[in-house]
Amino acid sequence: MQSENPLIADFVKLANSAAGTLAGMSREARDTARERMREAMGGLDFVSREEFDAVKDMAAMARERVEVLEARIAALDAKTSD
Incomplete structure (x- = not known):
């Protein structure tokens, strides 16, 4: 049986949103780091x-x-x- 307390429901929504935001930030940081590494390595002669x-x-x-x-x-x- 689920709780019908709006405070708990709002807290769960907030927690889910925060988790999604953190995951997105992590992906963005990783992609940015990769791009900067490519730029830095691009100038080297391999x-x-x-x-x-x-x-x-x-x-x-x-x-x-x-x-x-x-x-x-x-x-x-x-x-x-x-």
Whole structure:
């Protein structure tokens, strides 16, 4: 059996309204924080994972070529010093 006391009914309505308002404020604060973070991070130079992996592969190939060239130079130096 529900109470028909208008004071209690008004209090319940007030509590429900306050809970809804707090939830809305929380959502708005979270969205604002996300937007500010996006703005702050937007000025930074980030690369995608694909770009990073491509440059990493290029560096590995360059290292291999340098090793081959160093070996050739060492062999040529050995020939000329004989």
